[in-house]
Structures are given as C-alpha cells and as structure tokens.
Amino acid sequence: MTSKVMSGVLCVGAVCSSVWAGLAFADAAGDAVGKRVAADLRARYLDTRMYCTQLSAPGFTCNGITFRATIPSTAYKFWEPSPTSMASGGWSYSYLRSDSKFRRLVRDEDNGNIIYPPLLTPPDKIPARVLCAFPEDAGSFTRPEQQGCGPSTKQTADSRICHEQGILTAEQWLAKHRQDGLSNVNQCGFNVRDSANEKATQSFEAFIQAMTLDSDTFVQQNELRLATWDGTQPKKQPVQALFYLSGGLKDAQFDQKDYLNSTGDCLPIIQMTLPQTRAEDASFVYVPSDQQCSITPAIEYxxxxxxxxxxxxxxxxxxxxxxxxxxxxxxxxxxxxxxxxxxxxxxxxxxxxxxxxxxxxxxxxxxxxxxxxxxxxxxxxxxxxxxxxxxxxxxxxxxxxxx
Structure with a gap:
C-alpha cells in the first residue's frame, strides 16, 4: 500500500485524511477505532463484577475505568511519574464504574489519561500493578511507606493499611472513618496487591461497598495507588486513551500531540462526563473533530x-x-x-x-x-x-x- 500527500490531504490506499503541521487528522479507519474504545469504556463502566477470570483477580483487573487527572506541561510528559512518585514507588489514579461514582476530580482538574485494566492490557504493553484502594482521596503524598499505602505522617488516628487494623469489611471501614471524624488522612486503604490473591478480591469488594455506604465519597474522587513504571518507554505503558471534561479539550489535544511525537502512536481523546447526582451515570463519547491524528488500533491476542x-x-x-x-x-x-x-x-x-x-x-x-x-x-x-x-x-x- 502506498501513501501520498496532495494539496494538504494524506491518502493511504483509498482512505484520505487532512494533514496540517505534520499531523494527519483522524480518518474513517481511525474513527472506527476510537468509537470502539468509547464503547469499551461504556461497557467496562457498567460491568460490576467483583472478580474476573478467577477469584484471585479483583474486578478492576477487567472492568471499570482507571484514570489519572494531569496538567499538561512542556517540562514533563503525562505518562512520566514525578521524581517524588518514583522515590515512593507508587502514584495515584482513581477508579470509576456504575457502583463507585463520584462527581469531581482532584483539584477539579478537567483532563487526563485512562489505562487498560491489567487483564485487558495489549500483549505489547506492560500491565499496571494496583497496590491499594482508598474509598476517598487519601492524601497519599503524606504516606511515605508501602508505596503510598501506609500510614499518613499527618494522621491523628491509626491510618495503617486496613487489614493491619483488622478492618476487612465496608461496615468496619465506615465505622472507623466516622469515629475519626471523616478525616482523609486517618482512613485506611484496602490491600489489593497481586500477592493477596483471593483476599485482594475481598478487599476490592469492601472498597466498592464502602463507597456505596458513605455518602461523602460521591463529592470527591477515590484513590488507587499504582506501582510506578518506566516513563522513558511510553509505548510499553498501558495507556489506552486520553479524556477531557468540560473545558479540558485543548489540554487533551496537547497530550495527544505529545504522545504522537514521542511514540508515533495516536491515542483517542474521549469526552467524559461525570455524574452530578448518584442517579446519573458517567458518559464516554468519541468525537471525530476532537482528534488531531488517526487513532492507532491496539494489538490483540x-x-x-x-x-x-x-x-x-x-x-x-x-x-x-x-x-x-x-x-x-x-x-x-x-x-x-x-x-x-x-x-x-x-x-x-x-x-x-x-x-x-x-x-x-x-x-x-x-x-x-x-x-x-x-x-x-x-x-x-x-x-x-x-x-x-x-x-x-x-x-x-x-x-x-x-x-
């Protein structure tokens, strides 16, 4: 198959797309890929299974939306953990699905990236490793131990990881959280590391149920701690898509160009809407005019x-x-x-x-x-x-x- 540029139009076979400033804008084939990504996100959001292929695989390994809010910058790449995160060994994401809703992102940010669930990571990428799950923002920058899963240096009560305190259920978590005045830094996180096996699934279920029981969790994002990865090899990392909320499109487009220039691959930009009441659902829409390049399809098994x-x-x-x-x-x-x-x-x-x-x-x-x-x-x-x-x-x- 050959390609050529004619009057600002790039043609590959029978498919053509506009070219501007060295970027090929989304074409029909790329749009089809992007729409499949949006459909995949909607399906994962609605999938409320507590485990996946076996009891030792918690739900987040195949469903829900795991994502991170970011701030575009020429000083660093969105896929690069900060030096502070690298020193800790962990960094923060959030987890959204139809039974774990929230209405805003950290600092009211309006764009970021979505990663593949570990078990649905393409074979040419490295799956993310989820370490622990907090039903509310945990102020993990104050938690230097256990890759951000341990006790907070700002605690006024026991904030060790939940099972170390004998907290195994959502009811126990909420009782302790209320006793501690609903303090974010005093809350405990649930251990969901691979090494916990079936207990990781039990902890994940408690994490989800705690969000259902505690009405305060809806007004702020939850927090997953993930193991940091090698930011110098973005093509190997499990980023599936970019997203934006209202007002965040330009920042998402900055990240799309940055990733394309660094890897040669084009990530889809997804318009995401968070629910503003518990009765509402999040939405995920692929808008062709938002894209600045033809979306690269994922490799599959x-x-x-x-x-x-x-x-x-x-x-x-x-x-x-x-x-x-x-x-x-x-x-x-x-x-x-x-x-x-x-x-x-x-x-x-x-x-x-x-x-x-x-x-x-x-x-x-x-x-x-x-x-x-x-x-x-x-x-x-x-x-x-x-x-x-x-x-x-x-x-x-x-x-x-x-x-």
Whole structure:
C-alpha cells in the first residue's frame, strides 16, 4: 500500500485524511477505532463484577475505568511519574464504574489519561500493578511507606493499611472513618496487591461497598495507588486513551500531540462526563473533530472467533463451540498470559448465552490445554458445556474433556 500527500490531504490506499503541521487528522479507519474504545469504556463502566477470570483477580483487573487527572506541561510528559512518585514507588489514579461514582476530580482538574485494566492490557504493553484502594482521596503524598499505602505522617488516628487494623469489611471501614471524624488522612486503604490473591478480591469488594455506604465519597474522587513504571518507554505503558471534561479539550489535544511525537502512536481523546447526582451515570463519547491524528488500533491476542454448531460423539448431539483463531501474540502467549487471553475472550464473547449459561470453568480449562498440547492447531474449538476437569484429564481427552 502506498501513501501520498496532495494539496494538504494524506491518502493511504483509498482512505484520505487532512494533514496540517505534520499531523494527519483522524480518518474513517481511525474513527472506527476510537468509537470502539468509547464503547469499551461504556461497557467496562457498567460491568460490576467483583472478580474476573478467577477469584484471585479483583474486578478492576477487567472492568471499570482507571484514570489519572494531569496538567499538561512542556517540562514533563503525562505518562512520566514525578521524581517524588518514583522515590515512593507508587502514584495515584482513581477508579470509576456504575457502583463507585463520584462527581469531581482532584483539584477539579478537567483532563487526563485512562489505562487498560491489567487483564485487558495489549500483549505489547506492560500491565499496571494496583497496590491499594482508598474509598476517598487519601492524601497519599503524606504516606511515605508501602508505596503510598501506609500510614499518613499527618494522621491523628491509626491510618495503617486496613487489614493491619483488622478492618476487612465496608461496615468496619465506615465505622472507623466516622469515629475519626471523616478525616482523609486517618482512613485506611484496602490491600489489593497481586500477592493477596483471593483476599485482594475481598478487599476490592469492601472498597466498592464502602463507597456505596458513605455518602461523602460521591463529592470527591477515590484513590488507587499504582506501582510506578518506566516513563522513558511510553509505548510499553498501558495507556489506552486520553479524556477531557468540560473545558479540558485543548489540554487533551496537547497530550495527544505529545504522545504522537514521542511514540508515533495516536491515542483517542474521549469526552467524559461525570455524574452530578448518584442517579446519573458517567458518559464516554468519541468525537471525530476532537482528534488531531488517526487513532492507532491496539494489538490483540484474538484475531477472530465464531460460534459454530457441530456433532459431538461424546454427548451424542450437536454442541455449540466457540471456534477461535488467535493472532501470533495469542499463539505465543506464555503461561502467565493465559488469563489475559481468557479475559479478551470473555470480553468479546462471554455475554453470549451459549457461554454465560453453560460454562462452569471448562472454557478456561480447554484454553489452557490448547496451550499445552495444541498451541499450533487452528482453530481452537472451545465448548462451554464441557466440565472443568484436571489438566491431566483434559490432555488425555485431546482438550475435549467430557460433558
């Protein structure tokens, strides 16, 4: 495919877009990508699952909107943790979904960036690591220990991480928060690190429920502490999109140009609206005229998949099978990436009744089995009605464990 510029118009094949000051403005293909991102954000906002592919994967690993408000500057890049954050080892984001709403951002900022949920991070990027979750702004700059999850130097009461105080539920958190006069620096954060496994999911659920129980959480953003990343390699970091609230478009466009000039990739700018009452919902809209470049599509593990019906001698009847064609990234996935592939499959096909109403864990077992003994087979056929067995049984049956 060739490209050329004619009278300020860049043409790539049959698709053309305007060029101005070295930037190619959004074209039809890029707009299609941007609209899919907005649809993805809306779906994640409405997805209120407390865990994802398994009990040790809290909801934030596959749903909700994890984002950070930023202030554009020529002195630093929006994706770079500050020296103070690097010294701490953690920096602050917020988490928004339909059961954890708030109406404003820190300092009433009006733009920033949205990152991929860890399990939905593209294979060419490094997943974010979420450390702890505070139902309200925690003043984490006063918390030098545990990457910003530990006690505050401004505390007037115990502000250690919740489980160290024996606080495991939303009710316990709220009782302590009220006892401490609703102080932000006296609140405790819930431990949601990977190492906590199923307890991380319990902590995440308590974090969400605390926001429901405490009406004060609606008037200010919550706070997630994330491990800092290498700001010198932006292409590897899990930034999915830029966003703006009312009045923040120019700043978002500054960041879009900055990222494009640094990486060659174009992030979509999303118009986001926060709810102003608990009855309202946030909105996420892709506006083509907001863009200054053609949006770069994300790399995926799954090229395509389709539901087919075929006769199975084991059950003696026709069975629904998800016939999956992985990308090369999908075929080459490591054992540590299995949950990423599963999360992408669930995102794209998990709401289908053929999967949702029949899967008891067998889909994941079949996927794992394909990686062990049938990685190079195409397609991979996964039947939701098959039982979740041991890996040995799955392999002995050629990745087709009994129904």
């Amino acid at each position: 799954i090229q395509s998949a389709v539901w087919i019906e075929r006769f199975d001698p084991g059950s003696g009847q026709n069975e629904w099978s998800l016939s999956v064609i992985p990308t090369q990234y999908g075929k080459n996935a490591t054992p540590e990436q299995t949950n990423f592939v599963m999360a992408e499959l669930q995102k794209k096909f998990g709401d289908d009744a053929r999967w949702k109403n029949n899967d008891g864990g067998g889909m994941r077992r079949q996927l794992v089995c394909h990686y062990v003994i049938a990685r190079d087979k195409t397609p991979w056929n996964l039947e939701p009605r098959r039982k979740d067995t041991t890996e040995q049984v799955a392999e002995a049956n050629g990745c087709n464990p009994p129904f």
